[in-house]
Amino acid sequence: MGRSGGRRRDRMRWSKLYTFNCFKGHHGEAGAEGPSSDGAGALGGPGFSRVVHCNNPTLQKPLKYPTNYITTTKYNIITFFPKAIFEQFRRVANLYFLLTAILSLTPVCPFSAVSMIAPLAFVVGLSMLKEGLEDWRRFIQDMKVNNRKVSVHKGDGEFVYRHWEELCVGDVVKVEKDQFFPADLLMLSSSYEDGICYVETMNLDGETNLKVKRSLEATLPLEEDESFKDFQAVIRCEDPNPSLYTFTGNFEYERQVYALDPFQILLRDSKLRNTSFIYGVVIFTGHDSKVMQNSTESPSKRSRIERKMDLIIYILFTVLVLISLISSIGFAVRIKLDLPHWWYLQPQNSNKLDDPSRPALSGIFHLITALILYGYLIPISLYVSIELVKVLQAHFINQDIHMFDEDTGNTAQARTSNLNEELGQVHTVLSDKTGTLTCNQMDFLKCSIAGVSYGVGSSEVEIAAAKQMASGADENDMPLQDIWEENNEDEIELVEGVNFSVGNNRKPSIKGFSFEDDRLMQGNWTKEPNSSTLLLFFRILALCHTAIPEINEATGSIAYEAESPDEGAFLVAAREFGFEFFKRTQSSVFVREKHTSSQGTIEREFKILNLLEFNSKRKRMTVILKDEDDQILLFCKGADSIIFDRLAKNGRMYEVDTTRHLNDYGEAGLRTLALSYRVLEESEYSFWNAEFVKAKTSIGPDRELQLERVSDLIERELILVGATAVEDKLQKGVPQCIDRLAQAGLKIWVLTGDKMETAINIGYACSLLRQGMKQICLSIPTGDQVAQDAKKAAKESLLSQIANGSQMVKLEKDPDAAFALVIDGKALAFALEDDMKHMFLNLAIECASVICCRVSPKQKALVTRLVKEGVGQTTLAIGDGANDVGMIQEADIGVGISGVEGMQAVMASDFSISQFRFLERLLVVHGHWCYKRIAQMICYFFYKNIAFGLTIFYFEAFAGFSGQSVYDDWFMLLFNVVLTSLPVISLGVFEQDVSSEICLQVYDRTADLF
Secondary structure (H helix, E strand, O other): OOOOOOOOOOOOOHHHOOOOOOOOOOEEOOOOOOOOHHHHOOOOOOOOOEEEEEOOHHHHHHHOOOOOOOOOOOOOOOOHHHHHHHHHOOOHHHHHHHHHHHHOOOOOOOOOHHHHHHHHHHHHHHHHHHHHHHHHHHHHHHHHHHOOEEEEEEEOOEEEEEEHHHOOOOOEEEEEOOOEOOOEEEEEEEOOOOOEEEEEOHHHHOOOOEEEEEOOHHHOOOOOHHHHOOOOEEEEEOOOOOOOOOOOEEEEEOOEEEEEOHHHEEOOOOEEEOOOEEEEEEEEOHHHOHHHHOOOOOOOOOOHHHHHHHHHHHHHHHHHHHHHHHHHHHHHHHHHHOHHHOHHHOHHHOOHHHOOOOHHHHHHHHHHHHHHHHHHHOOOOHHHHHHHHHHHHHHHHHOOHHHOEOOOOEOOEEOOOOOOHHHHHEEEEEEEOOOOOEEEEEEEEEEEEOOEEEOOOOOHHHHHHHHHHHHOOOOOOOOHHHHHHOOOOOOEEEEOOEEEOOOOOOOOOEOOEOOOOOOOHHHHHHHOOOHHHHHHHHHHHHHOOOOEEEEOOOOOOEEEEOOOHHHHHHHHHHHHOOEEEEEEOOOEEEEEEOOOOOOOOEEEEEEEEEEEOOOOOOOEEEEEEEOOOOOEEEEEEEOHHHHHHOEOHHHOOOHHHHHHHHHHHHHOOOEEEEEEEEEEOHHHHHHHHHHHHHHHOOOOOOHHHHHHHHHHHHOOOEEEEEEEEEEEEEOOOHHHHHHHHHHOOOEEEEEOOOOHHHHHHHHHHOOOOOOOOEEEEEOOOOOOOOHHHHHHHHHHHHHHHHHHHHHHHHHOOOOOOOEEEEEOHHHHHHHOOOOOHHHHHHHHHOOOEEEEOOOOHHHHHHHHHHHHHHHOOEEEEEEOOHHHHHHHHHOOEEEEEOOOOOOHHHHHOOEEEOOOOHHHHHHHHHHHHHHHHHHHHHHHHHHHHHHHHHHHHHHHHHOOOOOOOOOOHHHHHHHHHHHOHHHHHHHHHHOOOOOHHHHHHHOOOOOOOO
């Protein structure tokens, strides 16, 4: 499968752009120092023993690393029978019937052996068949993944397609655009001449924004299939581990040793985007890959009703033993006193089962007989009937047209039917944010420029608040859906002179751009008093980014591949304002400017000198460029607190007004960034650039600190221009769904990787946080203490905050007051420690809503476990990405969102839906129905079996406790399994105490079931 045409020469020197994250590996004869060198010294030792012989299967095979085959099933062909048998005999009733089936082979049994063994075999076999079918569906999904194809080097520079499961460590693969990576790979080269590629990691961290990876410079010449004919190299690296963001290793190639870091590693299940192809070598396969290392074994979950049913069976078994004792005592008495007088029974020929001379022994044998005879008090077909009912209930869930998503064509799926009734008893919902509550689609809505706020549109938070105020109704009396659906006037006046547009007359907006304000559109901004500042604002939007324009050849339209949705929204906004970014080259950015509607477009070139990238620590991004007049400009955007600290004395002209606008935007649930600039002198820039290049090319562990220090020198004396406000659009119906669930008595937790401010904004937008709700924020203050002192101070501070929060809740006199708890990731790490977690949980339980920020996947699972074990009620976790798998498996019920990308969460879940809003119907309608049906069905079952068993006991008293049955063996066998099964099953499948409409209107989780 040779490739023709050679490498696509994308004329872009990306090493000039990605100065922070994508640095080059350094090399030397004996070893390498670099970003990973701290751990490289341990290579070959414990935890760092993996050796990969690239493109050399002869040397690689003896190392016997796992294959690339993966499985997420509970069973395999060997373990199915023993594990499934164990699952069945965890049930108390089945253990009892197994014992009676064994005793049926002895003379003490009043029935034939077949009549005892057959129903048990039927019941257990049917349940095992159901388990097997459910696991078979998981197996089929695994096989779809294992049978995906990828191009693999077979030798002599030729590539052929092979299944993923056939890959081995050391294989060289070629992955093409929009394909998933089949294993953890070391990137060797790409279609870009600088060896970079774009990767979408939604399956790993739930984020849709693109990440940039780059290869070592030494492997850049490996640009065509034929170049791998004689390729040989050795990788020595860390052993398989679950850390997604670290990697330590060395790459030995052509007698040189190169340090490897995470930016050369492409992880399994992430996707190649905006890059024609990459070549890579397999490092970790199958269950050794990092994404599989982060997954846990599928747990066996049992519903609370099933566990409570075991308790009822214990009680019935106690009753069974009691009446069996009465029967055996009665038998012993009759044997001793009456049997010698019953000449027609020939007492002289009696055996030990009815020997008048040994009535105590006969009574003991009769006790065993009675235990078997009265065993029908315990319904043998109860479990299998429940299994059948649950399967049919799951079918109704799957076929519910009200949970069908027209956009994706996906329906709800009950991936396991064991937990249907648990849906009706959910106490706490723990939800991911990105992709679960939101679409991860940003819309440019408002902005503040030169101290003037622009944008008359309203965010979802403002619309909801405005309609609630305009309705004039008590918030507790009027459901949120009514507030959103009624009062569709074009404009609502809140106070005199302040209007909100909340009706249905909003203009259809461009994707990523919901801005409405004629003062800035159609070139009208040129008529504003501060037009020069407006010009700077628009240019910052168009130039301060790392996006790539993609031109649609058919339509001529431009789409942007941005590293974050915010950047994409900024570029769309700049284009709509008349500043269209359309081209990027090796060292320049090109923008088409159209200042007025009557004026033609002007193409301007801005030469990029340096780009300092945005990251979570810097919280800002800077681009230094030279315009057509050879003026050197520095454009900087970032968090307002960071930008304001770096403003010059003469750059604070608009600070007061901008701060006020930022607060307003924050209250409206919008994500904000501040924009600033400064003009640099040639001499100043030259001096700084020399320092920057020196820091950039340094080798050693303090390289990042040097880069940060030098960057901080130039990002000073800024002049504030304004601020942006974008809205992260929620999925349709999320606010209404959360509000209804809260009204039904459910506690809702949101676990997100966002910073605290953003998470709070989203909380308002989705009705998790409401106006008037009192917030308790837990965070760790930053300080200059050494590590040990800092940890002690942090714990003391957090304990104090938790104590203050608990005191605030206790002293609250208003019975209707609601509290919301917000905690960041650092504070959560301390709060989950053993000596503090119960205090944290007790405070969280008192709050109506909880938001955990900056949460890692492991912390999500730990929080879920804490809530599940601490509250003792049913917990439900819902998420859409592989980073949510631990949380989904840890919860009593796991729900996966089946989005456009990524099936990891769905594959690990018990139920899957396409949109968060369907959770309301899943819990409130199907949860209520399933719970009530199963509960009534179990009561019905025990009633009919107790009635049936007691008739046998009454007959025994009449028949002298002789152990004879009033019914034929086969009638007793068929009574539960066939004759009385249909009414009970029909009740369990079809019973509706109320319609779905009534459920949605008046559902209360705490209401009495009957």
